[in-house]
Amino acid sequence: xxxxxxxVSCLVxxxxxxxxxxxxxxxxxxxxxxxxxxxxxxxxxxxxSYFFSDQRASRYPVPGTVPTTDPVDLPxxxxxxxGDYWGDGIPIPVTGETLKTGRERFEIFCSxxxxxxxxxxxxxxxxxxxGVPNYHSEHTRQMPDxxxxxxxxxxQGLMLGYGANLSPEERWAVVAYIRAxxxxxxxxxxxxxxxxxxxxxxx
Amino acid sequence: xxxxFGKAANQLPPKIVVGILIIGALxxxxxxxxxxxKYTRVGYMPKQPIPFDHSLHVTGLGLDCRFCHSFVExxxxxxxxxxxxxxxxxxxxxxxxxxxAALRESWETGEPVRWVRVYQLPDYVxxxxxxxxxxxxxxxxxHGEVNLMRTVYHKTPLSMSWCLDCHRNPxxxxxxxxxxxxxxxxxxxxxxxxxxxKQLIEQGKINPSDNCSACHR
Numbered sequence: 001x002x003x004x005x006x007x008v009s010c011l012v013x014x015x016x017x018x019x020x021x022x023x024x025x026x027x028x029x030x031x032x033x034x035x036x037x038x039x040x041x042x043x044x045x046x047x048x049s050y051f052f053s054d055q056r057a058s059r060y061p062v063p064g065t066v067p068t069t070d071p072v073d074l075p076x077x078x079x080x081x082x083g084d085y086w087g088d089g090i091p092i093p094v095t096g097e098t099l100k101t102g103r104e105r106f107e108i109f110c111s112x113x114x115x116x117x118x119x120x121x122x123x124x125x126x127x128x129x130x131g132v133p134n135y136h137s138e139h140t141r142q143m144p145d146x147x148x149x150x151x152x153x154x155x156q157g158l159m160l161g162y163g164a165n166l167s168p169e170e171r172w173a174v175v176a177y178i179r180a181x182x183x184x185x186x187x188x189x190x191x192x193x194x195x196x197x198x199x200x201x202x203x
Numbered sequence: 204x205x206x207x208f209g210k211a212a213n214q215l216p217p218k219i220v221v222g223i224l225i226i227g228a229l230x231x232x233x234x235x236x237x238x239x240x241k242y243t244r245v246g247y248m249p250k251q252p253i254p255f256d257h258s259l260h261v262t263g264l265g266l267d268c269r270f271c272h273s274f275v276e277x278x279x280x281x282x283x284x285x286x287x288x289x290x291x292x293x294x295x296x297x298x299x300x301x302x303x304a305a306l307r308e309s310w311e312t313g314e315p316v317r318w319v320r321v322y323q324l325p326d327y328v329x330x331x332x333x334x335x336x337x338x339x340x341x342x343x344x345x346h347g348e349v350n351l352m353r354t355v356y357h358k359t360p361l362s363m364s365w366c367l368d369c370h371r372n373p374x375x376x377x378x379x380x381x382x383x384x385x386x387x388x389x390x391x392x393x394x395x396x397x398x399x400x401k402q403l404i405e406q407g408k409i410n411p412s413d414n415c416s417a418c419h420r
Contacts, residue, residue: 001218008225015233022242025356030244030323038325045280047320056315108267113292123264127296160291165273 070168077168080149087146090179092172102177105170109162118181131158135178136185148175240360248356249319252305261350261386268342268349268384275342279331283318286310321355322346329420336384339377339403343386344369350386366418370411374400377409 020026032038043049049057061067071078077091092098107116115122118135125132133140140148150156152171153163166174183191192200236242260266269275271284286309293303309316324330336342342349347358359365369376377400382388390396403409 001222004218004222005225008229012229019237019242022236023246025246025248027249028247029249030240030247030357033238033243037327040326042326044326046283108269112264112266112270124292124296129292129295158295160287164285164287 076146077172080146080153082146085146086144086150088144090145090172090176092169094176098173098176099180101170102173102175102180105166105174106177109165110174113159117185118178135182141182141186145175145179148178240362240365244357245360246356247321248354249321251319251354252316254302254354256353257349257355258351258353268386275332276336277333279333281332286316321357322361324361328418330418337380338407338409339380339383340369340373341376341378341383341386341388344376348386363418367413370413373409373411374404376400377403379403 043051043057045058047057048055052059066072074091076082076087080087110118111122113122113124113129113132114120114135115125120132120134122129122132135141149171151159151161152166152174153161155161163171189197189200260271261268271288272281273284273288275281286306289306290310293306297303305316308314335345345359346355349355374397378388378390379399391399
């Protein structure tokens with residue numbers, strides 16, 4: 001009996017030391033104990049597919065086509081240009097809701113470089129990112145809305161585009177928010193509705 | 204013939220029974236402990252082609268999850284960022300760090316970086332990120348404190364009972380919508396959490412399904 005118990009405890013010890021405890025960090029891939037139908041031969045997002053020669057399951061659009069979800073019948077909304085020129089004006093209704101979306105998207109996608117106020121002092125500039133302009137400079141203030149939209153979509157110079165991550169409406173909302181930021185740094189008392197002026201002047 | 208079995212043999216049958224009982228109990232305990240996703244999945248921490256550090260980029264730089272995982276609230280799956288997303292900073296920041304060699308190679312050739320997948324459900328389960336993150340379920344409930352992880356590891360078991368534990372009692376996990384992406388937020392504990400959860404359920408008419416067809420369709 002003693003030898004038996006000794007053998008059993010040795011066996012338990014061996015198993016535990018080989019298999020480890022629950023939750024141990026490991027590089028071994030997860031074991032699938034009953035692998036029936038767990039991995040099926042279907043195309044899943046972000047996984048390679050051996051059906052295609054380049055193994056990309058997510059396909060590029062066929063050259064010369066655009067997704068039907070793009071607003072192709074509204075060229076200004078979609079590109080920011082009118083004919084060969086930058087358009088000016090925001091082609092979506094600008095409401096408090098729009099500015100809220102714009103602000104949320106701006107803080108997610110832009111503030112790391114441009115800073116939350118758009119002064120070009122985002123955190124990445126402390127680590128060697130150069131060339132971030134200040135939105136309150138004359139150059140950006142004079143930029144037509146359509147051109148800002150285009151910069152967000154395709155990038156410009158040192159900045160890469162964010163068109164893939166933001167829908168056209170969200171990009172226009174960001175343009176509206178940038179305009180609001182610029183106004184916030186350059187507003188005059190005459191921009192304030194008369195009824196509110198007294199409150200501002202502290203009277 | 205009388206001496207073929209010694210006196211000791213009298214104790215053999217009970218000993219065999221006890222031995223079998225011990226082996227049986229140990230086998231049951233072993234299976235219960237090891238044959239579950241709590242063992243087979245939790246703790247999986249694969250080596251990635253680039254040693255990407257979430258704690259640096261999220262807590263250190265203050266990036267939002269959606270800067271990189273940009274479709275998590277719009278689509279069923281959460282995308283891994285493209286090379287371009289990284290390169291917008293890393294063409295200038297640490298531009299020739301040896302740790303980023305695979306990233307630069309991908310940028311030049313156009314081949315995607317082959318990140319090793321950590322979380323993966325069986326193909327017969329249907330899962331949707333946007334259904335969760337737009338209804339007050341934080342990344343934290345399912346992926347753990349990613350904002351503090353230097354390397355992402357598998358934190359939760361993703362077993363069916365784990366999904367159902369929340370689908371049946373979501374009030375233990377829900378949080379206000381604006382805190383979903385803020386992993387550093389301290390959720391209230393105990394009764395307060397349950398009360399807040401119940402309130403959110405009422406406001407949002409949140410009713411997670413426990414029908415088989417919700418997840419197996």
